[in-house]
Structure formats: structure tokens, C-alpha cells
Amino acid sequence: MAGSTLGQLFKISTFGESHGFGIGVIIDGCPANLPIDLEYIQSELDLRRPGQSKITTQRKESDTVQVLSGIFEGKSTGTPIALLIPNEDQRSKDYSHNKDVYRPSHADYTYDAKYGIRDYRGGGRSSARETAARVAAGAIAKLLLKQHGIAIFAHVSAVGTIEAPNLSDLSIDELYLQREENIVRCADPATAHQMIDCIDQIRKEGDTIGGKVSCIIRNCPAGLGEPVFDKLHAELGKAMLSINAVHGFEYGSGFSGSEMRGSEHNDIFIPDGTNPRTLTNFSGGIQGGISNGMEINFRVAFKPVATIMHNQQTINAAGEASEIKGKGRHDPCVVPRAVVIVEAMAALVLADQLLRNKNSRLD
Template identity: 50%
Template sequence: MAGNSLGTVFRVTTWGESHGRAVGAVVDGCPAGLDLSEEDVQRELDRRRPGYSPVSTARREEDRAEILSGLFEGKTTGTPISILVWNRDAQSGAYDLLRNRPRPGHADLTYLARYGHRDHRGGGRSSGRETVGRVAAGAVAKKLLAGEGIDVAGYVRELGGVRAIIPNLDDISSLREEAGKNPVRCPDQKAAEEMIDVLDEARSAGDSLGGVAEIVAVGVPPGLGEPVFDKLDGDLARALMGIGAVKAVEIGAGAEAARMRGSESNDPIVPGTGGPNFATNNAGGILGGISTGSPIIIRIAVKPTPSISRSQRTVDLLTGKAAQIEIKGRHDPAIPPRIVPVAEAMVALVLADHLLRRRVARI
């Protein structure tokens, strides 16, 4: 199965299935001498683990990280870092009725078309459970970036049609703190209350909601990225679209740029203390595929959770006849709150890769 790895110099491969014995990641290309511990990885995994929020799935996984290799006396050795997380609370019996009835909105039929068979227990590799490896690897990338003064934070910007008002995207510490005050991870507390209300309504109706998550990276130096096929924004979009529930990516002004004039879209260049600077940031911190030094601002559109308890139409693969399906088991009523640490991880992985690529190119 191809397509399990990301990156060129800082390279990550995730492995494992939703109801397999374990999930995890292998990080290759991390420089030697980086301070790293299982606690660093655990801190990030705790932010995405299920069963510990009123707006998440009831599946309760401890998600304890074990670093199996690439670490000695608290520092990376420069060799592959293998991270393992055991699956402890999989309940595969809830999926027995789905063996021959593909779920609408899931990858059941496409996996069957691609491989000729599929793991019906929670979706196998297509499950959100696969993102454990991404977040674990992202923790390593975040440690690397922190040493260079780069910080990445995300939050929910919109949920179920309720939009948050974010006055200052530059104050990343405040955004992180405010988003941590509510279960929907929205820094606008008034909007968060409304989001929780519409989420409760959808859950009571056996339905789910989609939304928008925003990720901001500050401290990114100018000059990261490649000018043609490996553009920084292209790699970021690819990484974020690689998350199962993401249906669109916007950088900076995004789709709104199509409705602007050039005089509105262009960010004026002004004198700065360290050289020329930008008065605005419609470019979202990237021009010509290369970072500008301004904050990188990305939004991802996240579809509603496809596993819902309402009756849906499908086909019985044994008989070829129409059938009805009601999804049992434990599922998030909305994905955006738990996708935040996953999206942060993907951004951190791409930035770490491009940081090292520039370093290698200058040797």
C-alpha cells in the first residue's frame, strides 16, 4: 500500500489500523541531539485522544506513547524514531453488520475498488485512528521547530454554520489559551457556546456537523519552500488534504482572493526594522511557493462525520440489492475539534521538512 509516507528530508511513515493491535509512526531524518521525551509526544497525543470530551467519540483510549528507537539519554540519535501506541478499547463487534454494507460518506467502496478487499472494522487505515501516528510524529517536528523559534497553533473557526470572530491572528499564545477553555476548541467563547448548542441539536437528531479549522504558524523565517513543484503552500495543501475528513484548503485570503482586485489583494511592502516587510497578509505568509516571514495562515474545510445513527441508503454487496444502514459504535458528532492537533501536526511536519531542506541546500 503506497502513500503512507510524507516528506523529503524529514520523512514520516504512519502504520496501523483502527482495530489492529497498535498504531504509530516512524520519523526518519530528524537531526541528532534534539531534546525529546515520551512526555513531549504524550502531550500532543492527549490533545487528540478520544473519550475525554463531551463532543468526542466515547471510545476511550489511553494512547500512551512508547518510543522504541532513535533516542538515547533524552536526545535523538539521528536514526529512525519509531513510536508505538497500543489500541486498547477497540470494539470490533459493532461493525459486524457493516461487512457487506458499505457506509455512505466513508472510503469503504473506494478501498474495495482499489485493493479488492477491505478491513470493515472501523475502516482500517481510512479511520481517523490512523492520525495517532501523525500527531506523534508532529510532536517531534514541533520540538525541532521550537528550537528555531517557530510555533504552530490551531483552533476551530466555524462549526455547524456558527462562525467565530478572531480579532488578532498574530497573538498565537492567546489563541491557544482561549481555544483550550472549551470542548470545541474555539477561541471565541460566545461562538463556542453557540457551536455546542448546534452540536447538541445535531447529535440528538442522530446527525453530525462539519466546520472549518484554522492553523497559524508564527516565527517562520522567509525563504522556506521551493519555487516550482515543491512550493511550500503546495506541500502544506497536500499534507492537509491527506487528512481523511478535509475537503478544501485555503491559504491567506484563500477563495476570497478571487473576488478581490489586485490593488486589494497585493500586500504592500513597507520598511521594517530588519528590512522590507508586508503591511498586510493576504498571501498568508507564502508568495511564489516560498515563505515571506509573515505568519502562515491556513484554513481547512472539514466535512460532517459520515458515521451517523440516522438510517441511510446503501447496497448489500452479497445480494446487490438496495439496503438500509444505521451506524452503530462510537463516533465524533463533529470532527473539527479533534482535527485541530492533527492539522497542527501536518503543518509542523511540512515546515520541519522544508527547514531541513533549506539547511541541506546551503551546505
């Protein structure tokens, strides 16, 4: 299927459907002799898996990863790595009422328009279940980045209109510990309680709500990213916008930068040994599409989950007026489980750019 591949040197291709045998990923271009910690990969998948809490879908999947190739005696062999995650809790009958009707704001109609056929069982290939394969691949990308001291952290920074304060002064370890102390995965404990109450109330009403995930990348060296079409922020934006339910991406000052003057927005360089730094970071760690060595930061906006437990007007495959009510098991808010997906996609982009950068100069 076209459009299922990401990257040039560190390249992944995902496969599988929500209600098929399973989902998986093939990673091509991972350097040989990279230590592969399978327990770490599984721990990353556990952050994304369904059924974690009262504010996530109650589909029960262990998301146990199986290695089919490319890893031997705990290290990558340099050949394609194939990972498989079997589906265990499919309830295809939950979607039989969708067979001939189009769910509002889902991919039902567009897939039909493009292919003339669609898998109505949970959306098939358009289901967010596909992202488990990305998380597995992203875990390996993180292991590669760790060899270069690069750290990635994301958390839920907003649910609806509830926003967390800036936490940039904390270390990655502190942020991670605070994030994992609550089920919404917000690194600010006080805000997390408000978010959980909000999502739980929305769930009880049979509705859904959107939110934002903020991500920071620390210790990224200057020089990653390509000029013109493969700018680092463009690649990050493409990766984030490929995640299900993502409707917005901004980095650095983002849209608020358009309200500032150049004298306010310019990041002034100051000497700092062999690695210059800037007084401010409105550039979000990227200038001219290339990393400048400062912290990279960006935010990803997720729409409300499209399936709600209310009757909605729609049309059927014949173009006739119809009505549909959501059934099955769905997240009332996707952002708690999306945190690790955002991290994974950022890691995949950086791993690819890191390898590409090694070819940029002779020295």
C-alpha cells in the same frame, strides 16, 4: 502500503489499523541531539484522543505512546525514531453489520475497488485513528521547530454556519489559553458556547455536522518552500487534504481573493530593518510558493462525519440495494479533535522544508 509516507528529509511513515494491535509511526531524518520531551508528546496525543467530552466519540483510549527506537537519554540519536500507540478499546463487533455493505461517504467501496479486500472494523487503515500516529510525529517536529523559534497554533473557527471572529491580534499564549478553556477548542469563548450547544443538539438528533479549523504559523523565516512542484502552500495543502474528512484548504485570502482587484490584493512591502514586511497579508505569508517571513495562515474545512444514527439506503458487495444504520462510537463533529492534527501536519511540512532549505545555498 503505498501512500503512507510524507516528507523528503524529515520523513514519516505511519502504520496500523483502527482495530489492530496498535498504530505507529517511523520518523526518518530527525537530526541527532534534539531534546525529546516525552511528556510533551503525550500531552499532544491527549488533545486528540477519543472520549474527551460529550461532543466527541466515547471510545476509551489512553493513547499512551511507547518509544521503540531512536531516542536515548532524552535526545534523538539521528537514527529512525519508532513510536507505537497500542489500541485498548476495540469493539470490532460494532462493525459486523458493515461486513457486506458499503457505508455512504466512507471508504468502504473505494478500498474494495482498489484492493479487492477491506478491513470493515472501523474502516481499518482509512479510520481517523491513524491520525494519532501523525500527532506523535508532529510533536517531535514541533520540538524541532521550537529550536528555531517557529510557533504553530490552530483552533476551531467554524462549526456549521457559526463562525468565530478574527483573533489575529492575540499572542500565541493568549490564543492557546482561551482555546483550552472549552471542549470545542475555539479560541473565542462566546462563539465556543454557541458551537458546543450546536454540536450537542446535532448529537442528540443522531446526526453530524462539519466545521473549519484555522491555523497560524508565526516566526517562520523567509525562504522555506521549493519552486514549481513543491511550493510551501502546495505541500501544506497536500498535508491537510490527507487528513480524514478534510474537503477544503485555502491560505491567505483564499477563494475570496478571486473577488478582489489587484490594487486591493497586492501586499505592499515596507522597510523594517533587515526583514521587510508587508502592510497587508493577503498572500498568507507565502509568495511564489516560498515563505516571505510574514505570518502564515490557512483554513481547513472538514465535512460532516459520514456515520450517522439514521437508516440510509446503500448497496452491498454484490451490488444489490440494501439499508444500513450507523452503530458504534463516532464524533458528531470532528473539528475539536482535529485541531492538534492540523498543527501536527503543518509542523511536519515545515520541519521537512526547514531541513531542505539548508541545502539551498552555500552560505
